[in-house]
Amino acid sequence: MGRIYAVANQKGGVGKSTTAVNVGGYLGEWGLRTLLIDLDPQSNATSGVGVAHAPDRPSVYSVLIEGRPAAEAILPTSVPGLDLLPSDIALVGAELELTGLPQRDSRLLYALDGMTRRYDYILIDCPPSLGLLTLNALVAARHLLLPVQCEFYALEGLAHLSYTLDLVRQQSNPGLELAGIVMTLYDARTTLSAQVVDEVRRMYPDLVFHTLIPRNVRLSEAPSYGMTIGQYNPRSRGGTAYAELTREIIARAAGESPGSLAGVGQPLSHAGALATTASAETTFETEPQVGAEAPEGVIDG
Ligand SMILES: Nc1ncnc2c1ncn2[C@@H]1O[C@H](COP(=O)(O)OP(=O)(O)OP(=O)(O)O)[C@@H](O)[C@H]1O
Numbered sequence: 001m002g003r004i005y006a007v008a009n010q011k012g013g014v015g016k017s018t019t020a021v022n023v024g025g026y027l028g029e030w031g032l033r034t035l036l037i038d039l040d041p042q043s044n045a046t047s048g049v050g051v052a053h054a055p056d057r058p059s060v061y062s063v064l065i066e067g068r069p070a071a072e073a074i075l076p077t078s079v080p081g082l083d084l085l086p087s088d089i090a091l092v093g094a095e096l097e098l099t100g101l102p103q104r105d106s107r108l109l110y111a112l113d114g115m116t117r118r119y120d121y122i123l124i125d126c127p128p129s130l131g132l133l134t135l136n137a138l139v140a141a142r143h144l145l146l147p148v149q150c151e152f153y154a155l156e157g158l159a160h161l162s163y164t165l166d167l168v169r170q171q172s173n174p175g176l177e178l179a180g181i182v183m184t185l186y187d188a189r190t191t192l193s194a195q196v197v198d199e200v201r202r203m204y205p206d207l208v209f210h211t212l213i214p215r216n217v218r219l220s221e222a223p224s225y226g227m228t229i230g231q232y233n234p235r236s237r238g239g240t241a242y243a244e245l246t247r248e249i250i251a252r253a254a255g256e257s258p259g260s261l262a263g264v265g266q267p268l269s270h271a272g273a274l275a276t277t278a279s280a281e282t283t284f285e286t287e288p289q290v291g292a293e294a295p296e297g298v299i300d301g
Pocket residue numbers: 011012013014015016017018019040042044126127128184185186213214215216217219220221223238291292293294295298
């Protein structure tokens with residue numbers, strides 16, 4: 001049976017889509033039947049694997065809102081073994097539309113019925129919010145893959161995610177587990193990146209993947225060519241890091257080590273000394289959305 005991972009963090013620009021596309025790319029390339037589901041109206045995962053916008057094509061919107069079969073909307077990609085359930089701009093209205101529909105938080109779960117027999121891995125790229133789209137992903141998934149950016153406010157806002165996970169577990173998906181924390185946008189030139197990684201590892205020793213995803217210009221270039229890093233530049237530092245992370249995910253899947261998010265959302269211990277006094281709750285509404293900004297201080301691959 002295939003495994004379903006929600007790639008989620010309500011913080012914007014932390015590397016969710018980059019992780020979903022490139023892990024999905026390697027899984028497919030290595031012969032594992034993989035489905036990438038783009039659940040974000042921004043459609044970054046869709047364009048990231050080179051699938052162009054097409055308004056009349058069935059998409060994750062038609063599956064979630066119109067109840068069309070997922071198989072109708074799934075497309076092959078240029079990566080052998082990797083299929084895509086594409087997003088569509090219509091998904092912008094889906095959060096509102098879902099509120100009026102029956103089983104509003106479990107529509108993706110039902111839509112994916114049978115897909116775990118067809119695929120070894122299903123990765124769901126979530127939007128930067130904890131709305132009904134992300135909720136559908138968390139209800140449908142067995143595992144959460146949590147990308148966390150190596151920055152000062154790394155863990156802020158995760159109290160909300162932890163609370164949402166508890167609710168989902170209590171109400172509809174008791175088996176939901178944290179597959180692991182992926183530290184992204186690591187900058188080896190700064191001590192801050194290393195400090196953040198040390199601190200997150202100290203707090204969640206079993207949850208943080210050993211592989212650090214470096215800030216690497218090749219990773220930001222690849223989507224503009226509609227390629228995964230495995231296609232665009234597998235030898236770059238970003239390419240080798242995502243290959244290594246994918247190996248770790250496969251190994252963890254074989255070993256099944258469940259994780260807990262208990263305590264996530266606590267500020268990092270050094271954070272208090274440096275700046276923040278605001279709680280996760282108060283900063284949640286005002287978090288900057290990094291989005292598609294060009295990364296600074298990019299290191300070439
Ligand atoms: N390791 C990296 N090195 C360099 N650039 C990166 C890296 N990871 C992500 N980026 C770039 O940073 C931006 C944000 O990344 P990405 O879109 O993956 O984040 P996201 O969490 O999916 O964002 P959103 O919350 O908007 O969906 C993109 O322009 C992406 O190309």
